[in-house]
Amino acid sequence: MMRSKFLSLLIRAPSVCRSMSTATKLTTIDVNDKTGIATLTLNRSPINALNVELLQDLNESIKEIEDNKSRGLILTSSNDKVFSAGLDLNEMYRPDKDRARLLWIKLQDVWLALYSCDLPTAAAINGYAPAGGCLLATVCEYRVMLPKCRIGFNETQLGIVPPIFCMFNFLNVLPRRVAERSLSQGQMFTTEQALQIGLVDDVVSSKGEALDKCTKFIDTFAKVNPLARSLAKQQFRAADLQRFQTERAKDLESFLAFINHPQMQEGLGIYLNSLKKKQQLNAV
Numbered sequence: 001m002m003r004s005k006f007l008s009l010l011i012r013a014p015s016v017c018r019s020m021s022t023a024t025k026l027t028t029i030d031v032n033d034k035t036g037i038a039t040l041t042l043n044r045s046p047i048n049a050l051n052v053e054l055l056q057d058l059n060e061s062i063k064e065i066e067d068n069k070s071r072g073l074i075l076t077s078s079n080d081k082v083f084s085a086g087l088d089l090n091e092m093y094r095p096d097k098d099r100a101r102l103l104w105i106k107l108q109d110v111w112l113a114l115y116s117c118d119l120p121t122a123a124a125i126n127g128y129a130p131a132g133g134c135l136l137a138t139v140c141e142y143r144v145m146l147p148k149c150r151i152g153f154n155e156t157q158l159g160i161v162p163p164i165f166c167m168f169n170f171l172n173v174l175p176r177r178v179a180e181r182s183l184s185q186g187q188m189f190t191t192e193q194a195l196q197i198g199l200v201d202d203v204v205s206s207k208g209e210a211l212d213k214c215t216k217f218i219d220t221f222a223k224v225n226p227l228a229r230s231l232a233k234q235q236f237r238a239a240d241l242q243r244f245q246t247e248r249a250k251d252l253e254s255f256l257a258f259i260n261h262p263q264m265q266e267g268l269g270i271y272l273n274s275l276k277k278k279q280q281l282n283a284v
C-alpha cells in the first residue's frame, strides 16, 4: 500500500528542471528531470549575435548535454523576438585576424556538433532567425516557429556566399529546387511561408507551446533503440560530414579571404550602419 502510494506520488510529481550551466555563460541548460530532455537557451543580449564567446559556450553546452546522456536537445532563445541574428557582424567588420579565424572555426564546430549530434535535436524558434540563426534552426531535426517572424539565409543579399553547410541543412529540409533558389536569392521567409514550404514543421502561438511541440517530437523516439536511431541519423548525414571534413580548411580560408576583401568590408560597414540607423529612425 505504502509502496503504491509512493509510486503514484512519483508518477504525479511535477516535472523539475535542473540547470546545468554556470550563470556566467552565454547559454543556459535546463534538464527536465521527468522527460530527461535538455533545453539549451541562447542568452546573449540583445539579439544573440554569434560571437566567439557565444559559439564557444554553445559548443561546450552541446558537449555537456551529450555527456550527461540527455534524451534530446531543444535549442531556443531567451529573447522573445529574436532566436539569433546570425553571426556578430562586429566580428567581421574591421576584424581582428585571430578572432575572425576563431569565429569561423567555432561556427564550424557548432554546426558539426549539432549535425552529428547523437541525440534527437529540435529548435523552438521563438523569434527572427536570419543567416547563422537559420543555420542553428535548420541543423536540428525538427522546427517549430512563432508567428510574425522571419527565417532564411540572407547571405547573398549581403554579398556573402553561403558556406556549404548552409546548403547541407537546406537540402535536408527543402526540395532541391527550392533550396537552391532560396539560398541563391538570399530569401527570408515569413513564418507562414516557412510552414508552407516545409522549412518549419509547425507554427504555435507561444514559446511554451513551441517547447511542448519539441518535447513531443523527441518523444516520438521514446520506443526506438537509441543506438539504432543515432546510427541511422549518422548514415543519412555521413556523406555531408565527409565532404565537410574534406573542405573544412578551404572553407575557413575562403571566409578569411572574403571578409578581408576591401569591397566586402565596405559593404559590411554600410549594412551595419543601416541596422543602427533603423534604431535611430525608430526612436524619432
Ligand SMILES: CCCC/C=C/CC(=O)SCCNC(=O)CCNC(=O)[C@H](O)C(C)(C)COP(=O)(O)OP(=O)(O)OC[C@H]1O[C@@H](n2cnc3c(N)ncnc32)[C@H](O)[C@@H]1OP(=O)(O)O
Residues within 6 Å of the ligand: 046, 047, 049, 081, 082, 084, 085, 086, 087, 088, 089, 090, 128, 130, 131, 132, 133, 154, 155, 160, 161, 162, 163, 254, 255, 258, 272, 275, 276, 277, 278, 279
Ligand atoms: C563566406 C562568408 C560567410 C559569412 C556568413 C555569415 C552569416 C551571418 O550570419 S551574417 C549576419 C546576418 N544577419 C543579419 O543580417 C541580421 C541583421 N539584423 C536584423 O535583421 C535585426 O537586427 C533583427 C531582425 C535580428 C532584430 O531586430 P530588432 O529590431 O529586434 O533589433 P535591432 O534594433 O535591429 O538590433 C539591435 C542591435 O543589434 C545590432 N545588430 C543586429 N544584427 C546584428 C548582427 N548580426 N551583428 C551585430 N550586430 C547586430 C543592431 O545594429 C542594433 O545595434 P545598436 O543597438 O548598436 O543600434
